[in-house]
Amino acid sequence: MEFCDDCGSMMKTEDGTWVCGSCGYEKSRNEETEEGMVTTTGQQESEIVDISDAEDQGRPTTTQECPKCDNDKAYWYMQQIRAADESETRFFVCTECEHKWREDDH
Structure with missing residues (x-):
């Protein structure tokens, strides 16, 4: 390159x-x-590993009520979705139904 x-x-x-x-x-x-x-020519693709059924070990959890199923525990992560000079947005994922929502959603 x-x-x-x-x-x-x-x-x-x-x-x-x-x-x-x-x-x-x-x-x-x-x-x-x-x-x-280093080129991609001649390189073998790595095997795709399906982790959809794996437990979510290592992701941080917090007490947060799911707006869909009222479960009180959720995984959370931060993601930059706006300009670099603005703060990151916190997302939550319900540990029961896997519903996803943002911290500022009401």
Whole structure:
């Protein structure tokens, strides 16, 4: 993988040169440098493991009433859903019915 020296975008190869799709910057390819690059060509995909039936060990829980089934225990996690300069949003997942809601939902 190669990145543009001018704008930092990822570049693609065309006829022996690296070409930036964003600004059009071009530079020649170097076989010695490219030998050390890691590519996905020839790599095997890892086995997909189904964890849907696994217990949710390790996730933090809290006392929070589920609006759907009135269970009083939920897993929680934080996620950035707005701009980076705004605070994260806390999500809850009911330990019984797996209903998902945000902290600010009413």
